[in-house]
Amino acid sequence: MKYQALAILATLLLPVDAPAQWYSGQHDSGSYAVELVVHGSPLATYHHYGHDYVEGRYGDRYAIRIHNRTWRRVEAIVSVDGRDAIDGRSSSLSKRGYVVPPYSYIDVDGFRLNNYEVAAFRFTSVPDSYTARMGTAWKVGIVGVAFFPERVRRPRPPLVRRRGAPGDWYTADEERAMGGASRESAKAAPYSHHNLGTQFGERRASPVSETSFTRENWSRPEARLSLRYDDRQGLCNLGIGAFCYPTYPPPPPPPPYYPPPRDYAQPPPGWEHFSPWY
Numbered sequence: 468m469k470y471q472a473l474a475i476l477a478t479l480l481l482p483v484d485a486p487a488q489w490y491s492g493q494h495d496s497g498s499y500a501v502e503l504v505v506h507g508s509p510l511a512t513y514h515h516y517g518h519d520y521v522e523g524r525y526g527d528r529y530a531i532r533i534h535n536r537t538w539r540r541v542e543a544i545v546s547v548d549g550r551d552a553i554d555g556r557s558s559s560l561s562k563r564g565y566v567v568p569p570y571s572y573i574d575v576d577g578f579r580l581n582n583y584e585v586a587a588f589r590f591t592s593v594p595d596s597y598t599a600r601m602g603t604a605w606k607v608g609i610v611g612v613a614f615f616p617e618r619v620r621r622p623r624p625p626l627v628r629r630r631g632a633p634g635d636w637y638t639a640d641e642e643r644a645m646g647g648a649s650r651e652s653a654k655a656a657p658y659s660h661h662n663l664g665t666q667f668g669e670r671r672a673s674p675v676s677e678t679s680f681t682r683e684n685w686s687r688p689e690a691r692l693s694l695r696y697d698d699r700q701g702l703c704n705l706g707i708g709a710f711c712y713p714t715y716p717p718p719p720p721p722p723p724y725y726p727p728p729r730d731y732a733q734p735p736p737g738w739e740h741f742s743p744w745y
Contacts (some may be wrong), residue, residue, distance in 0.1 A: 491572025496521040499541070500534040501612045503694055504574065512694070515707045516592075522710065523590040523663045523696045530576040530588065533612055535567040542680050543567055544613040544688070545575050547665050549606030553579045557603070560613055560688065566680055578667055582675050587668030590696075605662040609695050613688035618681045628674045662701040671697035721730065 494501045494512055502509040503521050509532065510521040523529070531552070533543045543565045545551070546558035553563050555578050567573050577585025578597065593599055598606050683689075703711040 469583065489583040491691045492518040494692050494694045496689055496692060498535075498537050499612075499690045499692060500536070501610065501692045501694055502534075503696065504530045504532045507721075510696075513702070513707050513709055515705060518695050519693070519705060520695045520697070520702055520705070522699055522702055525590055525591045525592070525663070525698065528576075528587050528589050528668065530574040532572055532574050533565065534572040535566055535614075537616065538569050539619055539690035539723065540569060540617040540680070541567050541689075542615040542617070542682060543573075543575075544615070545628060546609075546611040546613075547578070548596060548609065549603050550578070550598050552577075555597070555601075558611070560686065564613075564615070565675075566678055576673055577671055579673075579675075580670065582677070583672065584670050585673040587666075587671050589666040589668040589699075590663050591666035592660055593664045595666060599664060600667070604664075608661050608697055609693055611691070611693040614690040614692070615682040615684065615688050618683040629679070660701075660704070662698045663696060689742060 488672070502512075503523075505527050507522075510523075510529075513520045513522075531544070531545060531547070535541050535543075538547060544558070544560060544562055545553070545565065549558055550556065551558045551562045552575055553565075565573055565575060577587045579585050593607050596604070596607055598604060697705070699710045702709075
């Protein structure tokens with residue numbers, strides 16, 4: 468099921484200077500996932516030193532597939548090379564996002580031009596990338612998505628007793644709550660060490676509608692996922708062995724071919740004494 472809608476109500480109430488760091492290094496948290504899709508198929512993902520990578524190919528058009536495996540709607544704030552996928556400016560958690568229905572996914576296929584069209588995502592050289600043309604080339608190579616679940620009313624779960632602490636009560640939801648702070652990753656590879664960026668491509672039809680949405684937590688996303696991308700040589704330079712092939716010198720040229728002497732009919736004795744027929 469593919470569905471897209473802009474969430475605007477919740478985000479307009481956020482502070483404009485909310486931080487935009489949501490790169491956890493992983494592309495799948497179990498409840499949510501992010502994939503890059505080319506020709507309808509997700510690109511293979513490679514884990515390397517705490518980050519997930521995919522191989523992009525120059526000129527390929529791609530879409531960002533955002534999965535919501537939970538029972539409620541979520542708002543997904545999408546960042547491409549440090550640029551917000553809706554307004555094209557520097558990414559921030561205070562920006563508008565896409566609403567993903569429960570147990571479903573959406574494809575975000577470009578920088579939004581209006582409610583009906585986008586400028587397609589295409590792999591391109593770093594100097595030709597949208598972020599480089601807008602003056603932030605050092606952010607190239609990362610797709611990030613922050614997930615904000617919707618605030619909904621539901622009955623309070625029953626209390627259960629915490630083991631080993633008589634009289635200490637907590638809810639079943641609290642027991643399942645995630646602990647620890649999300650990890651933050653470094654910035655994208657420097658301009659000179661990266662080969663691929665994302666182009667502000669051709670105009671494509673991609674209609675959306677607007678809807679109201681209230682976040683459960685105004686400033687902290689429940690999950691922060693990301694995928695990094697580069698071409699084959701760039702991923703090899705990072706040390707991902709799957710993209711490094713040994714190089715061998717070209718084989719020597721084959722020796723010259725001399726055909727064996729051909730056997731012909733031997734003339735009979737005295738044949739040379741006869742005159743030719745012509």
